[in-house]
Amino acid sequence: MAQIRIENVRKDFGSFTAVKSSSFTIEDGEFFMLLGPSGCGKTTTLRMMAGLELPTSGQIYIDGEEVGRKRARDRDIAFVFQMFALYPHMTVGGNISYPLKSQGMPRAEIKRRVGEVARILGIEDILTRPVGGLSGGDRQRVALGRAIVRDPKAFFMDEPLGALDAEFREHMAEELRALHDRMGATTVYVTHDQLEAMQMGDKIVVMNHGVVEQFGKPQEIYDWPATMFVAEFIGSPPMNFLAFDGAVQPGAMGVMLGDAPVTVPEAREGHSGSLALGIRPEHVRLDDRAAYRGTVIAVEYLGTTQIVTLSSRFGDIKARIASSQRVREGETTGLSFNERTVTLFNRETGQALRSAANEGVLRHG
Numbered sequence: 001m002a003q004i005r006i007e008n009v010r011k012d013f014g015s016f017t018a019v020k021s022s023s024f025t026i027e028d029g030e031f032f033m034l035l036g037p038s039g040c041g042k043t044t045t046l047r048m049m050a051g052l053e054l055p056t057s058g059q060i061y062i063d064g065e066e067v068g069r070k071r072a073r074d075r076d077i078a079f080v081f082q083m084f085a086l087y088p089h090m091t092v093g094g095n096i097s098y099p100l101k102s103q104g105m106p107r108a109e110i111k112r113r114v115g116e117v118a119r120i121l122g123i124e125d126i127l128t129r130p131v132g133g134l135s136g137g138d139r140q141r142v143a144l145g146r147a148i149v150r151d152p153k154a155f156f157m158d159e160p161l162g163a164l165d166a167e168f169r170e171h172m173a174e175e176l177r178a179l180h181d182r183m184g185a186t187t188v189y190v191t192h193d194q195l196e197a198m199q200m201g202d203k204i205v206v207m208n209h210g211v212v213e214q215f216g217k218p219q220e221i222y223d224w225p226a227t228m229f230v231a232e233f234i235g236s237p238p239m240n241f242l243a244f245d246g247a248v249q250p251g252a253m254g255v256m257l258g259d260a261p262v263t264v265p266e267a268r269e270g271h272s273g274s275l276a277l278g279i280r281p282e283h284v285r286l287d288d289r290a291a292y293r294g295t296v297i298a299v300e301y302l303g304t305t306q307i308v309t310l311s312s313r314f315g316d317i318k319a320r321i322a323s324s325q326r327v328r329e330g331e332t333t334g335l336s337f338n339e340r341t342v343t344l345f346n347r348e349t350g351q352a353l354r355s356a357a358n359e360g361v362l363r364h365g
Helices: 043-050 091-104 107-121 136-149 166-183 193-201 218-223 228-233
Strands: 004-013 016-026 031-035 057-062 076-079 154-158 187-190 203-208 211-216 240-248 254-257 260-263 270-281 283-287 293-301 307-310 317-323 334-335 343-346
Touching: 016 203, 031 043, 031 211, 031 254, 043 057, 043 076, 043 187, 043 203, 057 307, 076 260, 091 136, 091 193, 107 166, 136 254, 166 193, 187 193, 193 218, 193 307, 203 218, 211 218, 211 228, 211 260, 218 334, 228 240, 228 343, 240 254, 240 260, 240 317, 254 270, 283 317, 307 334
Parallel strands: 031 187, 031 203, 076 154, 154 187
Antiparallel strands: 004 016, 004 057, 203 211, 240 270, 254 260, 270 343, 283 334, 293 307, 293 334, 307 317
């Protein structure tokens, strides 16, 4: 397995820049997620790591070796595609063994490796079956088996669960993460699904318009988004924004929303002008003693919790509260916030005014 390091990688297609000077490091054995909306540059980044695209500039290191100009076959990696890319005229065993046969490996060693991979994936009973009649889940396991059998330095996966239905996709995500943990492999996984990324990843890179917006552990990214884009993209419902004009000085620990004071973590950066106070729905409390007020305009029941939408002076706000708490549409109530989880943003740049808690989490671009 291997560490993968990306340094100032850029990719241009004519006048269009798909990836803009991206830099990050994937440690040996990590399950690493490239996350973002369609067209953000995540698949292009993966393809450059795999050797399917050449970077316009920058360096790509796998296991300490610069491979940016090497062909895919010379990088000792395995690629798993969304559409499986199996050979329909071959059996399951034939598909898994094909890379080893292409290398001229001895027949006995091929049989041993295929048997071992089949046991890991739980597909020993279908090795002799043609792939054409298999379920989507079994076809995905065969595609994974064909990658695993080569014992590469790293696995690259481009939305490998995207073709599965929602329920089975969640099951396969759990299986894939468990498989990664057993093998200790370095895995790079592209997805547009933020829940999948949070569930499976050790680290996440969030991309948008070819830029790495944030890089870190799932909990860090969720709790301390570096930009307003990340705050909206991660979380369901996404982070609330209360937009106001004001000034924040370095060291400030509070802001005024009209005549309502709100405590915030100590700001390490100042800004005067357009600001936004960001707060996750689960950190909003309905507290009639609070100075900041909102009027309930919608209630969505979700079983153990409910999502309450309120209109307020500086924007609509959603609160995730216990379903046992009585709420009626049209009523006005006070709103208080868990002060340790508030994030202030510069609305002009979209970037967070860093606090002591999120000081090391930056936007790259």
